[in-house]
Amino acid sequence: MSTLADLQQRFQQSILRDHSTPGLFAAEGALLAGGGMGVYLQAYRARLTAALGDNFLVLQRALGDDAFAVLAHAYIDAHPSHFRSIRWFGHRLVEFLAAAPERLPHPAVLDLARMDWAMRTAFDAADAAALTADDLAALQLEDWPQRRFTPLPSLQMIDLAWCVEPIWKALDADAATTSEEPKPLAHVLLIWRPTLDCCWRSSDTCEAAALRALTQGASFADCCTVIAESGVPEPAQTAAAFLQRWIAEGLLGKE
Amino acid sequence: MRKTLNGFGLGLRTEHYRDFVESPWHVDWLEIISENYLVAGGKPLYYLDRIRRDYPMVMHGVSLSIGSCDALDSAYLRQLRALVDRVEPAWVSDHLCWTGTGSLNLHDLLPLPYTEATLRQLEPRVAQVQEALGQPLLLENVSSYVRYRADEMSEWEFIRELVRRTGCELLLDVNNVYVSSVNHHFNPHTFIDAMPLTAVRQIHLAGHEEHGSYLIDTHDQPICEAVFDLYLYTVKRLGSIPTMIERDDNIPPLAELIAELDCVRALAQRIQTEQAA
Numbered sequence: 069m070s071t072l073a074d075l076q077q078r079f080q081q082s083i084l085r086d087h088s089t090p091g092l093f094a095a096e097g098a099l100l101a102g103g104g105m106g107v108y109l110q111a112y113r114a115r116l117t118a119a120l121g122d123n124f125l126v127l128q129r130a131l132g133d134d135a136f137a138v139l140a141h142a143y144i145d146a147h148p149s150h151f152r153s154i155r156w157f158g159h160r161l162v163e164f165l166a167a168a169p170e171r172l173p174h175p176a177v178l179d180l181a182r183m184d185w186a187m188r189t190a191f192d193a194a195d196a197a198a199l200t201a202d203d204l205a206a207l208q209l210e211d212w213p214q215r216r217f218t219p220l221p222s223l224q225m226i227d228l229a230w231c232v233e234p235i236w237k238a239l240d241a242d243a244a245t246t247s248e249e250p251k252p253l254a255h256v257l258l259i260w261r262p263t264l265d266c267c268w269r270s271s272d273t274c275e276a277a278a279l280r281a282l283t284q285g286a287s288f289a290d291c292c293t294v295i296a297e298s299g300v301p302e303p304a305q306t307a308a309a310f311l312q313r314w315i316a317e318g319l320l321g322k323e
Numbered sequence: 324m325r326k327t328l329n330g331f332g333l334g335l336r337t338e339h340y341r342d343f344v345e346s347p348w349h350v351d352w353l354e355i356i357s358e359n360y361l362v363a364g365g366k367p368l369y370y371l372d373r374i375r376r377d378y379p380m381v382m383h384g385v386s387l388s389i390g391s392c393d394a395l396d397s398a399y400l401r402q403l404r405a406l407v408d409r410v411e412p413a414w415v416s417d418h419l420c421w422t423g424t425g426s427l428n429l430h431d432l433l434p435l436p437y438t439e440a441t442l443r444q445l446e447p448r449v450a451q452v453q454e455a456l457g458q459p460l461l462l463e464n465v466s467s468y469v470r471y472r473a474d475e476m477s478e479w480e481f482i483r484e485l486v487r488r489t490g491c492e493l494l495l496d497v498n499n500v501y502v503s504s505v506n507h508h509f510n511p512h513t514f515i516d517a518m519p520l521t522a523v524r525q526i527h528l529a530g531h532e533e534h535g536s537y538l539i540d541t542h543d544q545p546i547c548e549a550v551f552d553l554y555l556y557t558v559k560r561l562g563s564i565p566t567m568i569e570r571d572d573n574i575p576p577l578a579e580l581i582a583e584l585d586c587v588r589a590l591a592q593r594i595q596t597e598q599a600a
Contacts, residue, residue: 072440073392075473076424083429094470103468103506103537108431115430149428152386152399153358157430195364221363264366 083112084148116144116157123158124184129239130177139171155192158185176230176250183236183257183268186224190259190266193222196321198262203322204315213289217282217311218321222261225276225283229254233270262318274298278310282320328352328379328413328525331588332567333580335380340370342577343377349581350378354567355410357384361402371410380412381525383494386428387417389448389462390435393424400455407456414524416461416494419482434467437474437481442488449489461524463494466502466531466540478503479517486522493518495564496527497554498546502538515557526566528554528587543572545583551590558594566591 075092082089088105117140121128128136143164149157162181169175199217207215231253238245256276259268271279274295281294288307295310296303314320330351335343337359342348353374360371384403388396407415420432435441453460464482476484485491495518504511530544546554546568554566568584 071473072436072438072444073424075436075471076392076421079433080424080427080429083431084427092469092471094472094474103534103539105469107468107537107539108433111431112429119430149423149430150426151428152396152402153361154430155358155362192362192365192367195368222365261365264369 083108084145086113113141113144115154116140116149119154119157120144120161123155123188124161124181126184126236126239127177127181129243130180130235131173135173139165142171161185174249176232176235179228179230179232179250180236180239182226182228183232183259186226186257186259187266187268190222190224190261193220193261196220196222196323198318199315199320199322201312201315204311213287215288216285217288217291217314218323219279219283219314219319220260220262220321222259222266223279223283223319224257224259225271225279226257226259227254228257231255233257233268258319260317260319267317274300274306275310278307279314326413328381328565329563330565331584331591332381332565333584334383334567334569334571335371335374336570336574337367337370338574339577339580340366340374343374344370347377348577350584352379352381352413352565352567354381354383354569355412357382357403357406357415358386360406360410361399375410380410382406382410382412382415383463384415384417385432386422386430387452388420388422388428389417389452390419390421390441390445391424392421392444393426395448395451395455397455400452404456407458412458414461414492415456415458416463416525418465419462419485420465432465434465434469434471435481436471437476437478439475442481442484445485446488449485449491453491459492459524461492461494463496463527464499464503465496466499466506466538468506468537468539470507477509479514483517483519486519491522492524493522494525494527495523495557495561496529497557498527498529498531498550498569499540501550501553502531502540506537511553512556515553515560518561520561523561523564526554526557526564527569528566529569541572542569546587551587554587555590555594558591559598563591563595 078089078092082105086109117137120140143161147160151157162185165171165178165181172178230250232250235247235250238247256271257268258271259266277294277298278291281291292303292307295306300306332352332354333350335353335355360367418432423429449460500511500514528546529542530546532539532541566587570580
């Protein structure tokens with residue numbers, strides 16, 4: 069290994085392990101001028117904690133800064149960044165929390181983290197022109213069964229176990245807000261971005277199944293089958309009603 | 324044809340997107356942080372395209388890691404090239420540093436040892452980046468808080484030699500020169516004097532934080548008097564070079580930054596007038 073590679077490895081290990089490595093620097097300990105390695109050690113955790121807070125704003129507000137910092141440091145140690153852009157730092161935080169729920173004061177906080185990351189993902193997902201009612205009217209009757217309707221690239225569908233949306237909304241608007249304990253409620257949350265701002269709402273099992281089928285390339289006929297399998301008596305009418313709603317909400321793309 | 328840029332600029336920050344869209348401002352060009360726009364869509368790219376219509380831009384990266392012992396990240400370079408094609412910047416810059424090894428990114432601008440081996444490491448990499456981007460690459464001096472035992476030359480000697488060997492150009496961060504001069508006890512004029520006259524294409528100014536015996540480059544407050552003085556010295560020596568203010572934290576209203584930029588502009592123009600007389 070070259071001297072330069074060795075130096076970089078040792079420097080990096082110092083930062084990751086949060087203690088200075090002797091032998092690298094021109095002066096050390098009390099003789100060390102210029103702030104020394106401590107500046108880099110402190111900056112590393114502070115910068116990544118701040119980035120995690122940007123990506124999980126509501127989670128940070130729910131936990132409070134001190135508890136969030138403890139969590140962030142544990143995550144930083146477990147999952148150092150491989151990204152060129154710090155914007156992606158935290159991509160495994162939900163998984164990290166799900167694997168060790170004792171890190172959270174209440175299980176519903178995990179759903180707040182899920183919602184934070186999904187909102188962040190939709191925020192700068194690829195743009196796409198929305199399908200309009202006119203596009204639908206121009207569709208020939210015989211083309212309907214095989215027509216594939218594609219959700220916008222920004223669509224996120226997340227399974228939540230708690231009714232956390234009111235708390236998420238309140239904390240997103242005001243860090244100091246207080247709220248009642250959320251109730252258990254297994255449901256699917258839809259998040260998408262028709263233009264520049266993200267929208268979200270909850271979805272029932274049947275609609276979520278139909279949308280998931282569309283994201284996997286299902287045709288309108290396949291979508292009706294999925295709806296029928298969920299026990300709805302008039303799947304074609306239900307599918308048509310879903311389509312109308314999705315178009316009104318700007319949830320489907322032209323292509 | 325080589326692109327040019329003149330005058331005084333600011334770093335484009337999300338806090339000021341709407342201000343730039345809603346009314347014209349007395350700023351000649353803007354610098355974007357490249358990594359903030361390596362996304363698929365949404366507001367970042369919308370505002371980038373919208374504001375680019377009204378202002379020339381340069382691109383400034385923070386994770387090229389030109390001095391790392393890892394291979395250059397070809398996926399990142401492709402993304403950067405796509406952004407270059409979109410923005411058509413006057414030039415692209417990043418830092419003379421490393422940001423991680425073993426495929427990790429520590430998201431910091433870590434100093435390089437100033438050695439012959441480091442120069443040999445950098446030579447082909449600068450050429451590779453310039454070829455991948457189809458653009459000249461400007462490298463910026465960073466603030467540092469340590470000096471290596473391995474150093475064989477001063478930072479300014481290292482930079483001069485790098486320019487001589489690679490033909491790269493420089494983004495001279497005057498605040499970083501000042502911060503490092505205090506931290507490592509050298510005369511900042513010696514650094515400025517050593518800069519190759521024709522290689523410096525852009526200047527950064529910023530604020531820093533005082534920590535007793537050392538300074539930290541924080542970009543969270545106005546430019547201090549000592550950095551203004553060093554800028555004055557730099558303009559006298561290097562002449563008129565596109566100059567901008569970087570502000571990354573504690574970001575004030577745009578009008579406040581424009582007023583600070585007006586002070587920089589007045590200072591530089593005064594020097595030029597004096598020199599012309």
